Each structure stands twice: as C-alpha cells, then as structure tokens.
Amino acid sequence: MKKEQIKFYSGNIAAAEGAIAAGCRFFAGYPITPSSEIAEHMARRLPQVGGVFIQMEDELASMAAILGASWGGAKAMTATSGPGFSLMQENIGLGAMTETPCVVINVQRAGPSTGMPTLVGQADVMQARWGSHGDYEIIALSPSSPQECFDLTIKAFNLAEEYRVPVVVLMDESVAHMFEKVVIPPENKIKIVNRKKPDVPPEKYLPFKPEGYVPPMACAGEGYNVHVTGLTHDEKGYPQATDPEVQERLVRRLCDKIRKNERKMRDIDEYEMDDADVALVSFGISGRSSKAAVKEARRRGYKVGLIRLRTIWPFPDEYFEKIAGDIKKFIVVEINYGQIKLEVERNVGKEKVILLPKFGGEIHKPHEIYEKIKEVYNGD
Amino acid sequence: MEIEAKSHPFDKYLRADRIPHIWCPGCGLGTALNCFLQALEETEIDLKNLAVVSGIGCAGRVAGYINVDSYHTTHGRAIPFATGLKLANPKLKVVVFSGDGDLFAIGGNHFIHAARRNIDMTVICVNNYNYGMTGGQLGPTTPLEARTTTAPYGNIEHPFNLCHVAAASGAVYVARWTTLHVRRLKESMKEALNKKGFSFVEVIAPCPTAFGRRNREPSGLDTLRYYKEHSVIKHGIDPSEADIEIGGDIIVGKFVDIEKHTFNEAVEELIKKARK
Numbered sequence A: 001m002k003k004e005q006i007k008f009y010s011g012n013i014a015a016a017e018g019a020i021a022a023g024c025r026f027f028a029g030y031p032i033t034p035s036s037e038i039a040e041h042m043a044r045r046l047p048q049v050g051g052v053f054i055q056m057e058d059e060l061a062s063m064a065a066i067l068g069a070s071w072g073g074a075k076a077m078t079a080t081s082g083p084g085f086s087l088m089q090e091n092i093g094l095g096a097m098t099e100t101p102c103v104v105i106n107v108q109r110a111g112p113s114t115g116m117p118t119l120v121g122q123a124d125v126m127q128a129r130w131g132s133h134g135d136y137e138i139i140a141l142s143p144s145s146p147q148e149c150f151d152l153t154i155k156a157f158n159l160a161e162e163y164r165v166p167v168v169v170l171m172d173e174s175v176a177h178m179f180e181k182v183v184i185p186p187e188n189k190i191k192i193v194n195r196k197k198p199d200v201p202p203e204k205y206l207p208f209k210p211e212g213y214v215p216p217m218a219c220a221g222e223g224y225n226v227h228v229t230g231l232t233h234d235e236k237g238y239p240q241a242t243d244p245e246v247q248e249r250l251v252r253r254l255c256d257k258i259r260k261n262e263r264k265m266r267d268i269d270e271y272e273m274d275d276a277d278v279a280l281v282s283f284g285i286s287g288r289s290s291k292a293a294v295k296e297a298r299r300r301g302y303k304v305g306l307i308r309l310r311t312i313w314p315f316p317d318e319y320f321e322k323i324a325g326d327i328k329k330f331i332v333v334e335i336n337y338g339q340i341k342l343e344v345e346r347n348v349g350k351e352k353v354i355l356l357p358k359f360g361g362e363i364h365k366p367h368e369i370y371e372k373i374k375e376v377y378n379g380d
Numbered sequence B: 001m002e003i004e005a006k007s008h009p010f011d012k013y014l015r016a017d018r019i020p021h022i023w024c025p026g027c028g029l030g031t032a033l034n035c036f037l038q039a040l041e042e043t044e045i046d047l048k049n050l051a052v053v054s055g056i057g058c059a060g061r062v063a064g065y066i067n068v069d070s071y072h073t074t075h076g077r078a079i080p081f082a083t084g085l086k087l088a089n090p091k092l093k094v095v096v097f098s099g100d101g102d103l104f105a106i107g108g109n110h111f112i113h114a115a116r117r118n119i120d121m122t123v124i125c126v127n128n129y130n131y132g133m134t135g136g137q138l139g140p141t142t143p144l145e146a147r148t149t150t151a152p153y154g155n156i157e158h159p160f161n162l163c164h165v166a167a168a169s170g171a172v173y174v175a176r177w178t179t180l181h182v183r184r185l186k187e188s189m190k191e192a193l194n195k196k197g198f199s200f201v202e203v204i205a206p207c208p209t210a211f212g213r214r215n216r217e218p219s220g221l222d223t224l225r226y227y228k229e230h231s232v233i234k235h236g237i238d239p240s241e242a243d244i245e246i247g248g249d250i251i252v253g254k255f256v257d258i259e260k261h262t263f264n265e266a267v268e269e270l271i272k273k274a275r276k
C-alpha cells in the first residue's frame, strides 16, 4: 500500500500481515490452537500476492517445507503452538546448521503436553532457545500487542535474512487473540532486508565461507551447485563428520554470529527505568500487566520500572550486567515457573531476583504484581 | 591388463572431489546412481534447474555426490523439504533419492501425502530391505522371516509393498526394477523424470554388508544372482499383486503411468483466481 493504513487486527492476523509485508511468499503449516488464524489468513492472502500456502500433514513436514522453500528462494514461514513447536525442533536444528533463513511463529499456550489448548502460557522460552539438539543459537522475539505482532514479524524476517538463521516469534495466546488498532506504514517506509547473494562466479564460491559471520547464500537454480547438509561441513559445504576442528570452526561461528551481534539485535522497551531501584522484567502479555502495575506503583511513590524484552534470544546479558548495580531487586513476571528468571539471575545474581510466576491458563492481574512490588519494598 | 582412466564419463554430473564414496563393495547404490545419471544424460533437463534431495541413510548420501544443487536433510523429511523447494521455485526439477526406511518408516506419512497431492517430483527409493546405515535393523520393507539385527529370530512384521503404497496414494508413475535391470531401470528413471506430477521408482538393491550376509547372500553378486533367477517382468499389473516374499519371485515392471492435475498447476490457477 502506498498510504498508511489503520486496521483493527488480532495479534495473529497482524503477524500474518507483517509476514506478507516483509515479503513472505511461502507458508506451510498444520492447524493448532491458538495459532490457526495465522494459517487461515495466509491461505486467503498469499495467493493474492502470488505466494503459496500449503497445509502439510504435520509440523515435521511444515518445518521441513519452509526450509526447502527458503532454499528455493522464497521468504518462508510456519506458525504453530507448543505441541507443534516440539515436533518442529529437529528441523529447526537443520535450519540452524544449514543457515536457512525462515520464521517460526509459536503462539504459546499452557503446557506441558496438550496442556490448556485455548489458554495462555509463556513456558516455551527455553525450548525456543535450545529445543533442538546440539549447540546452536537462534533469535526469538516477543510481541506484546497486535501492533508489535506486525512490526516484530517483519523484523523477524529481516533478522532471518541478515543472519541466515531461523527466527522464532514467541507470541502468546492472549496477544494472539486480542484485537487492537494496528498502524500499517506505507510500503516504502517498511524496512526490508534480503539475504546476501554471492557476487563471485560459481567456481569461486564457497557456500559456507562467511563474510564477517554470515556466508552469502545461493539458492537452488541459481547455477552454484551448492551442497547443503545437516552433517558437520566445511566451507565448501562438504561433510567432514569426523573432524573435530571443522566441527569447532562451524559451531563456534554458528553461535558467535548470534552472540557477538547481540547488541544489534537488542530490543528492550524500558518504562520508568531512569530513577528506578526495583525493576520488573517481563515480555509478551505479561509485559502489559507489568506496565499497568508499574503505573499504579509509581502513582503511590514506588520507584519501580519495567524492562520489557522484545528480543528474548539472544539474551541481553551485557544490558543486565550494566544495570545490576543500580537495581536492588528484579521481579520477573512470566507465565511459567521461572525461565527468563534464570537468565536474569545469571546476570545479576540470585539474591536480587524474585519470580512472580503464573502457571498457565491466566494472565497476571496488575494488582497481583503491584502487591508483589509493595511486598518487595516493605521487606527491604 | 591394466585399466587406466583419468576421468569417468559421468564426471560432469559428479562431485569428483568427493569420490571415493562411502558405499561398500557389492552395494547396489552405485548402480542405482549410475542408472540415474544415464537417465539424466538422455533427458533434456537443464542441470542448473535440477535439485536432488535426500534424507538420511546410505541411500541418503546420493545427494552429496551429484554436482547439482543438492540437499541432505533430516531422516524422513526429504519429501516435505522437496515440496517446499518445488513450490517456491516451480522451474526446478526436483528429485528425491533416498532409502526404504527414510521414505517409508520415519517419512512414510510425507510420502503418501505428497503422492496424494500429486506434487511435481520424482522419488527414487533404493529398497535394500533394511536400515543399512545403522547396521542392518529391520525396516518397513524387510520381508517376513528375513533376519536382521533387530529381528534375530526372523522378521515377524508384514512388509510394505512400496509400489502398491505409491499407486494407492495417487502416484502418476510407478515402476520397480532391481539393480540387475540396469537398462530398464534407466528407462524408467528417464520416464519418471519426464513425467509431470508425483513419479515413483523403486530400486531393489543388494546390501551385502548389513542384510545379505544375514540372509544367505553374503556378497552383492549372490543377490544379483537371486534377482536373475527370480525376477519376473509384469508390466501394467495391479501393484497390489506384486508383494515381495523371501524366497519368492520379485515382480518388476512399470505398473502405473497416468495423467493427473498436479499441485503446482492447481496453485497457479488458484493464484490467478485470487488475484482477480
């Protein structure tokens, strides 16, 4: 669209529209609550923009198909929820190993297992990071509103293309199903990143030799005869599955391309942090309850602030290390029994961190968080 | 007599820098690959647009030896990966080359659904009746009573008849040959490559190392001899009549060759409709 548009979208629809705006032209998925509206919307919208939608036979297939589509040259995405996300893990690992740009939306519901299919959860944080076997790093973003579902899905595609890695959009059921105003910027105002292509002829091209950390990518049919394997491979892309040195070089790079670029991917919404001595740490829907609690606490004179993580992985270690000295207590608000809490503890020390968990099926009520804030101050 | 050659006639198709390959002496995989390259040679396919996808297994290593865009994916997932590849770039000729376990045990669900959708791809399955790569365990095509490392008393599971599965799932082209039938196998591969839609070629192949030696065929040659004595060509028969039994005849031939609207064609029409 040439002009800015105002829409009234659910988080799921906004994410699907964000994907299309980012250039996504291939979607493969398998229906699962609370993510199905994304597939349904893509089924309707993709053909209109010349893209392909396919409903696969399961999530193993969906994940494999988007990797294939990405090597076919398309920007590709799938969307799922916990059980499906579990099934995708092996091929998320293949995506990380073969440096395949793609986006996986996981609309979190309460688990483990089938759990509470229609109700909110935020307990796939650790799975998003290391759900597949082996050492690797990926990127995960977490939106708190339909607007952010739109914006962060675009960002997810851009990061996937720039770093050649699967990017997870870690939504939650509440954000996915809430309807709100979404501002769609004019097309020319949306930043789009495309994977870098090789600029050397095929005989000179080493498909897994990085420029910086990331190798340029030649897709199928471009004449580069690339071999792509999930086995440990050298810069030519050839398997070297018994050479620990090749393994070290590859795995170190796969991890470092994310770790060493953490600051560039950092995306934190700080609220009332300037003079804060207590900080809430939260994300997704919990970030919104937290914000309401901070407002209330500020009104009553508590110097509390909020650190809302929009980029969850890579975790902003450096940021937390830096502010650790100024903050007396961190209250981690999340709908799980302590996952982001572990990351905060790792950076600021256990004694400073308090967990305010929910176990799934409901969100934090702002007054519950406010009570916790009061308790922390009074116990000081 | 000394035989010396600086190059192989098919070097242009191969990643010569990856040879020698990992396959055992007497293995049928080299023959299957050779037939495939001959078939390619006789088609008009532009190598630039050829993509070969494999899963995991000895057969799964084929992708790594062919000098085209080639993808060695995860165990069982070659077909859905290939589906994405073909749908994202319809210009590609997509070939899946993999094993019986990869395509019909862990990946069986994908096989039947890709055939049902009539996704435009050629699937070549090298059926050696077992899991060669992992040391000879039973698989979905192990004949009843055959011995494997996980069926030490003889297999008690009924095997799949792959051509029957393919035909029943909707494949538009279905053929079976052994690695003894190199000329006919090549012809079928060529027909499959030239076919629009989901084509399937089963290659019955010796695996002396992991299967043959536990089943009275210690060398690849013993297995080829068995093929010679027991293969019966029956073109056009209902593949449900082509079950494979230990000690029995192996029915080979072209069983299915039909026309059907492909998924890619349907997608193109859908896009036209949606864009109106």
Ligand SMILES: Cc1ncc(C[n+]2csc(CCOP(=O)(O)OP(=O)(O)O)c2C)c(N)n1
Binding pocket: B056, B057, B058, B059, B060, B075, B098, B099, B100, B101, B102, B103, B126, B128, B130, B131, B132, B133, B134, B139
């Ligand atoms: C998810 C997963 N499970 C198990 C394996 C181990 N594995 C590797 S190859 C293989 C069997 C391959 O059999 P087949 O497809 O018949 O190929 P062959 O080696 O006989 O050619 C197995 C079980 C794996 N790589 N991945």
Ligand code: SF4
Binding pocket: B022, B023, B024, B026, B027, B028, B029, B058, B059, B128, B132, B133, B206, B207, B208, B209, B210, B211
């Ligand atoms: S184990 Fe069997 S299938 Fe694998 S290379 Fe050896 S003979 Fe071939």
Ligand SMILES: [Mg+2]
Binding pocket: B057, B099, B100, B101, B126, B127, B128, B129, B130, B131, B132, B139
């Ligand atoms: Mg096998």
